[in-house]
Amino acid sequence: MTALKPLSTTSPALLCEVIRGDFVESLHAGHAVICDAEGQVVRVWGDADVQVFPRSSCKMLQALPLLESGAADAAGLNDEALALACASHNGAHIHTDRVGAWLKDLGMGDDDLRCGPQRPDDREARHEMIRTGASPCQVHNNCSGKHAGFLTLNRHLGGGTEYHEPDHPVQRAVREAFEEETGETSPGYGIDGCSAPNFATSLGGLARAMAKFAAPDESSVRGVAQQRLYEAMVTHPALVAGEGRACTGLMRAAKGRAAVKTGAEGVFVAILPEQGLGVALKVNDGTTRASEAAIAAILVGLGVLEENDPEVQRLANAPLINRRGMTVGSVRAAQALRTGW
Template sequence: MTQAVDLVEIWRGGRLESWHQGHAVVVDEGGDIIEAWGDPEAVTFPRSSAKMIQALPLVESGVADRFGLTSEQLALACASHSGAAIHTDRVQRWLADLGLGNDDFQCGPQWPQDIPARNGLIKADDSPCRYHNNCSGKHCGFLTLSKANGWGPDYVEIDHPLQVLLKQTFEELVEESSPGWGIDGCSAPNHASTVHGMARAMATFASADDSTTRGAAMVRLREAMMAHPELVSNTDRACNHLMRAAKGKVAVKTGAEGFFIAIIPGQKLGVALRIVDGATRASECAIAAILCKLGVLDAEDPAVKAYRNPVLKNFASLVTGEMRPASTLA
C-alpha cells in the first residue's frame, strides 16, 4: 500500500513548521487514473462530498420534475450550507410545499456557521432548528423522494427503502462494493469507498450528457451546483469562491474530515482527495492547487490564492507565515 504523501505545508519564519498529508486522484471518463498522490486505493468516508450522488435518485427517478423542483433546490440538495437566511428561507419553503415541518427532519439542530444568522439567534435568545442544519437541503431531497414513494418517516435507517436505493446508487457510481458505512453528522448513513472510486464517480458526472436518463440527471445536478455556488456553501466559503473563480468550468464540493471533490465537464475529469488529519484548510489548499495544475483555476486570481497560498496572520493582523501546496502538488 502506498503511504499518504505531503500535500500542504505551513511555513513560519522561513522554516517548515508543519504539514498535512493525504491522498488525491484525478480520473478520466474511462475511470483511468491520470495523476495520483499517495494511495488511490485508500478507503475512507467521502462524507458530504457524496451529496450529488445522494441527490441523483431524486432527479433520475423523475420525482424532482413531478414536484417542480428548481435548480436552486437541486443545488440545496447537494449543499453543506451555512444556515444563512438564503438557505433556511428556501429550505422552509420547500418543507411547506411538501406539507411538512421542522420536526419531520431526521437531522439534528445545528448552530449556523453564518455569523449574521448565528448572532440573530443569540440576540433573540433563541435556539437553532433542524432546518439550520448544514445538511437540511439534502434532507429535503430525502423527504421529497420518500413522500413520492409513500415510504415511512424513518428515512435515515440503513434498511429504509431510501437508504437501500442510495447505497445501490453509490456503489454503481464508485464501481465498488462499499466495505462498510458510518453515521454522518446529519444522522444519515455514509458509505465508504476508495479515493479512486469517488474520483471515478466524479468523472462520470463530468462526462455525463443528456443521452441517458441518468446522464441528464447528472448534468442537471452539476449545472445546479455551478449556477448557485452560494447555496452549495455560502458567500464566504471555499466552494462558492472556487466555483465562481472557475467561471462555470468546475463543480466542487467539500466533505468533513478533509475530503474534497471536483467535477470538470470540459475535460471530463473527476478529482477526489482526502487529507488524513481531517484538516479543512488543507483540503481547500490541495483542491485549489490541483485545479490550478489542470488549468481550471488561475493561481494568480486573488480568490484562488486565498485558498492555494493564503498568508497567515496573528490577532494583531501581522503576517506570521504562509500555507502553500507541497512540492508534489506545486
C-alpha cells in the same frame, strides 16, 4: 459492518505545509486522485485505493435517486432546490428560507427532518439568533437541503418516516446509485453527522464517480440527472456553501468550468466537464485548511483556475497572520501539487 482496510497501503503524499518565518512548522499528508471519463486513474498522489468516508463530498451521488425516480419533477423542484440538495450550507437566510419553503410545499415542517439542529455557521444568522433568544432548528443544519431531498424522494416512494435509516428504501436507492457510480461494492457505512448513512469507498472510486458527472451520457436518465445537478451547483454556488466558503469561492472563480464539494475530515472533490475529469482527495489528519489548499492547487494545475486568482491565493497560498495583523508565514499547497503538470 465490514472493517475498513488500513488508511493506506502506501505512504501518503505531502499535500499542504505551514510556513512560519524560514521554517516548515506543520505538514499535512494525504492522498489525491484524478480519474478520466473511462474511470481510469490518470494521476495520483499517495494511494488511489485508500478507503474513505466521502462525507458531504458525495451529496451529488446521494441526490441522484431524487431526480432519477421522477420525485424532483413531480414536486416541481427548481435548480435552487437541487443546489441545496447537494449543499453543506452555512445556515444563512438564503439557505434556511428556501429549505423552509421547500418543506412547506411538501406539506411538511422542521419536525419531519431527521438531521438534527445545528447552530448556523453564518455569522449574521447566528448573531440574530443570539439577539432574539431563538434556538437552532433542524432547517439550520448544513445538510437540511439534502434531507429535504430525502423527504421528497420518500414521499414519492411511499416509505416510512425514518428515511435516514440504512435499510429504508431511500437509503437503499442512495447506496445503489453510489455503488454504480464509484464502480465498487461499498464495504460498509458509518453514520454521518446528519444521521444518514455514509458509504465507504476507495478514493479512486470517488474520483471515478466525479468523472462520470464530468462526462454524462445525456441520452440516459442518469446522465440527465448528473447534468442537472452539476448545472444547479455552478449556477448557484452560494447555495452550495455560503459566503467565505471554499466551495462557493472556487466555483465562482471557475465560472462554470468546475463544480467542487467539500466533505468533513479533509475530503474534497471536483467535477471538470471540459477535461472529462473527476478529482478526489483526502487529508489524513482531517484538516480543512489542507484540503482547501490542495484542491485549489490541483484546479490550477488542471488549467481550470489561474494561480494569481484571489480565491486561489486565499486558499492555496494563504498568509498566516498573527493577532497584531502581521504576516508571519503562510499555509500553502505542497510543491508537488503546484509544479510538474
